Amino acid sequence: MPPKALPGFRDFYPAEYAVRAHIIETWRRIARRYACTEYDGPPLEPLELYTQKSGDEIVGQLYNFEDKGGRAVAMRPEMTPTFARMVAARAQALRKPVRWFSVPQLFRYERQQKGRLREHFQLNVDIVGESDVLADAELLSIAIEICRDFGLDRSDFYARVSDRRLLNALLGHLKIHPDAWAAVYAVLDKLERQPRDVSAQKLETAGLDAAARDAVLGFGAIDSVDALRAAFGESADVRVHLDRFAEYANHLQALGVGEFLRLDLTIVRGLAYYTGIVFELFDAHGEFRAICGGGRYDNLLQALGGVDLPSLGFGMGDVVLGELLKARGKLAEVGTPVADVWLVPSESTAIAHLLAVASVLRRADVSVEYPLSAEKLHARKSGAQLKDAQKAGARLALVFRDDTLAEVVALAGASTDAERSVLDTADWLTAVNTSAVLAPVLTALGR
RNA sequence: GUGGCCGUAGCUCAAUCGGUUAGAGCACCGGAUUGUGGUUCCGGGGGUUGCGGGUUCAAUUCCCGUCGGUCACCCCA
The missing domain is CATH 3.30.930.10 (Bira Bifunctional Protein; Domain 2)
Structure with a gap:
């Protein structure tokens, strides 16, 4: 010890x-x-x-x-x-x-x-x-x-x-x-x-x-x-x-x-x-x-x-x-900082794509987390990964459906899928400097 | 510096009068299931019972010391 x-x-x-x-x-x-x-x-x-x-x-x-x-x-x-x-x-x-x-x-x-x-x-x-x-x-x-x-x-x-x-x-x-x-x-x-x-x-x-x-x-x-x-x-x-x-x-x-x-x-x-x-x-x-x-x-x-x-x-x-x-219960709202967005790849999502998206978001001051293991990224089902994201306290999950589509899923609070929206990832990968990635995420984050 | 009380898993606790391999919940890790949501189920890692000594056939349990925690005094921020 x-x-x-x-x-x-x-x-x-x-x-x-x-x-x-x-x-x-x-x-x-x-x-x-x-x-x-x-x-x-x-x-x-x-x-x-x-x-x-x-x-x-x-x-x-x-x-x-x-x-x-x-x-x-x-x-x-x-x-x-x-x-x-x-x-x-x-x-x-x-x-x-x-x-x-x-x-x-x-x-x-x-x-x-x-x-x-x-x-x-x-x-x-x-x-x-x-x-x-x-x-x-x-x-x-x-x-x-x-x-x-x-x-x-x-x-x-x-x-x-x-x-x-x-x-x-x-x-x-x-x-x-x-x-x-x-x-x-x-x-x-x-x-x-x-x-x-x-x-x-x-x-x-x-x-x-x-x-x-x-x-x-x-x-x-x-x-x-x-x-x-x-x-x-x-x-x-x-x-x-x-x-x-x-x-x-x-x-x-x-x-x-x-x-x-x-x-x-x-x-x-x-x-x-x-x-x-x-x-x-x-x-x-x-x-x-x-x-x-x-x-x-x-x-x-x-x-x-x-x-x-x-x-x-x-x-x-x-x-x-x-x-x-x-x-006096005045610290209830005080929490540890968590990720804004958790990335959940599909089985066909290339890691390079995932990392490129992470980079774009992070340079826009959005905090991003994803499993730091290629095995977990591809072997774990999206349901399990969403559970990971939930437990980690992430506010949003960005779930890749396939190579071109992804969804923004709200995790914070007890909300349902009201804030869910489908994005076209093709825009991100061809022009990562455009607001295609950022706008829906920032909107969902309320920024 | 003085005195009271208390030390069992990361946390909260249990363990008959001193008795056999120290248990449970939560947390953590893995898995199944819900093909995209905090559920449920299965499994796992975790302990020199703070440490040292004593009494005893046998100590988490009793005694002494020590370290730590806690509360008060002293003093003060």
């Missing part, structure tokens, strides 16, 4: 590859709809690119090693550092705002679990050079429109959105010392998954008084700007951020995706680098992990690339998304 694929890595057989291609093609199509352009970087990077942002402890979660030149390198676990380097290097020359996307394969050395492997494909969309909330609305609408294009609607998923600036203003209003904010973030992040008394205990340990603790624990129940305004609107510091969030919501409404938006102060997105609006897309049934996450990180390019530009972006992986689409 040859070695299997490594733990957490996937073999993509045609059926699985078709799903992967469907997902990635949809990502590309929608990103381009928003005038984003595609880029890529190296899958292998200097280890330092990741440790300078996240510290040495991240090394335990990376595929890293020393190359033959003695360099410490790592398979990329995320795209943002590469992106930041690329943008920073040409920051002066790039037209702003930059709207770029990429579909890198990313690697992470972690024990696999539901929705998380050691390798995945992730759409990254980033906008650089614009601090207005219009950019934030644009970004989230891309993620939502992608999910809509996969056939998901509000009953399948929604966006949970918070804002670091708003949350910080709230914490400040509650007189919580900035030193405790990180601890509060950690509690909010787990508010749903952790018993309430455990959360309360952690907040108390962080130094919050009873009133502040209750307020923070109550954040989970606030799911709208109006509710937040009612509770904290008297604070001018908070109101500034509430107004901006309301404007953001209005933009999303006008972009046609307002129904997916839900304010949720428990969305934290890690503890690092985000500085403004942050969001995650969740399936509405709560069965899966977040299918997408992102937000604004206005200081990251400064930290990674030495260029001070406001930025925002999101990542969407193929694993959880694929699980969700499968669970």
Whole structure:
């Protein structure tokens, strides 16, 4: 037995590859709809690119090693550092705002679990050079429109959105010392998954008084700007951020995706680098992990690339998304590519004729298959060959009756012989450049 | 890195209390038949029961280890 694929890595057989291609093609199509352009970087990077942002402890979660030149390198676990380097290097020359996307394969050395492997494909969309909330609305609408294009609607998923600036203003209003904010973030992040008394205990340990603790624990129940305004609107510091969030919501409404938006102060997105609006897309049934996450990180390019530009972006992986689409029956139409036409010769059809026809069709971009065995071509009865064509998934069969006649037989679906038509092959063989071959086939294919 | 559960054919599963040659469906390959349609019928290839060790007259079955899968924690994309 040859070695299997490594733990957490996937073999993509045609059926699985078709799903992967469907997902990635949809990502590309929608990103381009928003005038984003595609880029890529190296899958292998200097280890330092990741440790300078996240510290040495991240090394335990990376595929890293020393190359033959003695360099410490790592398979990329995320795209943002590469992106930041690329943008920073040409920051002066790039037209702003930059709207770029990429579909890198990313690697992470972690024990696999539901929705998380050691390798995945992730759409990254980033906008650089614009601090207005219009950019934030644009970004989230891309993620939502992608999910809509996969056939998901509000009953399948929604966006949970918070804002670091708003949350910080709230914490400040509650007189919580900035030193405790990180601890509060950690509690909010787990508010749903952790018993309430455990959360309360952690907040108390962080130094919050009873009133502040209750307020923070109550954040989970606030799911709208109006509710937040009612509770904290008297604070001018908070109101500034509430107004901006309301404007953001209005933009999303006008972009046609307002129904997916839900304010949720428990969305934290890690503890690092985000500085403004942050969001995650969740399936509405709560069965899966977040299918997408992102937000604004206005200081990251400064930290990674030495260029001070406001930025925002999101990542969407193929694993959880694929699980969700499968669970909701949105992959039923995704099939492996098959032949357009299957050639079935009669006993008297010369192989050279068959091949000439195949050539003409293929040069017209029609995919053609036939048995790759002279024995089968001539020994198998046409009925058996049609069965072969059917099983192979061909859309049409071109059945030669004798040396001069052939028929186009529709195989796809449950259709009968409605689309069957008889052709005169003499024209093909004497003048293969004419449309005599192509027209009936292309018509039957609907081209 | 920690813990729970699970490893039988390509896939889904079966095999009495530990008992004789580990079976079935699907899939695949060949054939018959439908002289041109997914049917039906016959046949075939496929397994070191994940791997290693132990207990036993006898292990797919019980025990230990290991590898793999899966789920959760940690952490995060």
